[in-house]
Amino acid sequence: MSDFSFRGDGAGGPLPGAGENDADGESVFSGITDAPSIYSFNSSRDGLALLRMIQGRTFNAQNDLYYLPADTTEFARQEKEHFAHLVGLGRLYVEHENVQQILSLVDGEHKRILDLGTGVGSWAIGMANEFPHAEVIGLDLAPNTACANTLPPNCRLEFDDFNLGLSHYYNSCDLVHCRIVAAGVKDFKWFINEVAKCLKPGGMLFIIDGDHNLLNSKKEMQDLAYGSGGPGQSWLARAIFEAAITLQKRGSDFDARMKLYELVSASPYFEGVGEHVYLFPVGPWEKGDTPAEHQQRQIIGILERQSMIDAVHSLKPLYIHEGYPAELVEQFLKGTEKELNELSVHMYTKWFYSFATRNSVPIQDQNEAPSVETNA
Numbered sequence: 001m002s003d004f005s006f007r008g009d010g011a012g013g014p015l016p017g018a019g020e021n022d023a024d025g026e027s028v029f030s031g032i033t034d035a036p037s038i039y040s041f042n043s044s045r046d047g048l049a050l051l052r053m054i055q056g057r058t059f060n061a062q063n064d065l066y067y068l069p070a071d072t073t074e075f076a077r078q079e080k081e082h083f084a085h086l087v088g089l090g091r092l093y094v095e096h097e098n099v100q101q102i103l104s105l106v107d108g109e110h111k112r113i114l115d116l117g118t119g120v121g122s123w124a125i126g127m128a129n130e131f132p133h134a135e136v137i138g139l140d141l142a143p144n145t146a147c148a149n150t151l152p153p154n155c156r157l158e159f160d161d162f163n164l165g166l167s168h169y170y171n172s173c174d175l176v177h178c179r180i181v182a183a184g185v186k187d188f189k190w191f192i193n194e195v196a197k198c199l200k201p202g203g204m205l206f207i208i209d210g211d212h213n214l215l216n217s218k219k220e221m222q223d224l225a226y227g228s229g230g231p232g233q234s235w236l237a238r239a240i241f242e243a244a245i246t247l248q249k250r251g252s253d254f255d256a257r258m259k260l261y262e263l264v265s266a267s268p269y270f271e272g273v274g275e276h277v278y279l280f281p282v283g284p285w286e287k288g289d290t291p292a293e294h295q296q297r298q299i300i301g302i303l304e305r306q307s308m309i310d311a312v313h314s315l316k317p318l319y320i321h322e323g324y325p326a327e328l329v330e331q332f333l334k335g336t337e338k339e340l341n342e343l344s345v346h347m348y349t350k351w352f353y354s355f356a357t358r359n360s361v362p363i364q365d366q367n368e369a370p371s372v373e374t375n376a
């Protein structure tokens with residue numbers, strides 16, 4: 001079972017200590033309150049180590065593999081990225097006819113949506129509002145507890161590590177969504193099969209992630225900046241590329257996110273596998289063919305620019321922890337801000353939206369979770 005859960009049925013706020021600075025920089029603090037309507041303790045696992053401070057930012061303390069913050073600054077960034085995707089898609093999900101049919105209200109049927117790595121929870125909350133008859137669970141190493149007051153009554157957030165296995169959700173979900181979680185996935189092949197087991201036959205998986213290679217305005221690989229940089233080179237592209245290498249070295253199955261379609265196709269548990277690919281401008285540099293399209297591309301560009309600048313800030317503790325010189329990290333930050341604010345480099349992020357339908361093949365085995373280093 002998940003260790004802690006909270007739902008939108010009472011007053012509350014962020015976990016105590018979340019977002020506060022810590023003098024010694026790397027201590028662990030407790031996030032438990034005894035307010036049972038907000039946080040319920042369901043496990044014998046020691047719950048005194050949900051969050052920790054690193055270099056002045058709050059991190060999850062359950063899993064060392066995912067080395068990005070879980071604080072108000074990072075949640076605000078995730079919200080911007082969420083809205084970029086919402087504007088880009090025009091809705092919360094692709095394959096909308098299938099989704100609406102799967103989640104339609106049917107007498108005697110309980111509909112359940114699971115959002116793995118929910119983070120700020122914007123997608124889960126949006127789905128709970130759109131499908132008020134469905135139960136929506138947002139699972140995360142460190143979900144955004146600050147939204148406890150505003151969660152719809154059919155939405156619940158849980159503290160959990162999906163790398164430890166999801167057998168408590170087997171055969172129970174109509175839709176499973178995982179967006180931009182690759183940095184926390186230990187083994188994608190295992191993960192996709194584990195997620196499949198959570199679905200009822202006919203249920204759908206949506207797995208979404210981005211390419212760590214940014215594209216230039218010709219939709220070719222963007223040149224990275226080295227040394228003191230140069231015309232047409234990008235510090236943002238360099239910073240994201242370095243983060244990808246680093247995360248992979250630390251044990252994330254990061255490269256796999258560019259092969260989601262192949263990985264889902266290879267699973268014995270899926271049929272009807274497909275993928276949509278989207279390019280989002282980073283900054284409001286792209287023109288649309290119609291006034292409406294132009295406006296949409298501008299909004300996406302502005303949100304994507306803000307999200308990318310904030311992302312490099314969120315990655316700073318990782319670079320420092322992995323031994324990148326402080327001056328180079330500063331160059332990543334300053335160079336990114338300058339090139340995006342001046343719109344001197346025109347780039348796209350590339351997003352893979354893979355989807356599949358759970359077939360009726362019964363669960364073959366209860367897979368062991370891959371070994372994951374935890375510091376809880």
Ligand SMILES: C[S@@+](CC[C@H](N)C(=O)[O-])C[C@H]1O[C@@H](n2cnc3c(N)ncnc32)[C@H](O)[C@@H]1O
Nearest residue numbers: 066078117118119140141161162163179180184
């Ligand atoms: C980049 S954020 C994306 C948040 C959200 N899915 C979205 O698209 O707005 C990645 C999230 O995945 C969560 N995560 C990473 N590894 C995880 C794991 N092993 N178990 C549960 N959550 C995890 C992180 O804590 C973080 O909140």
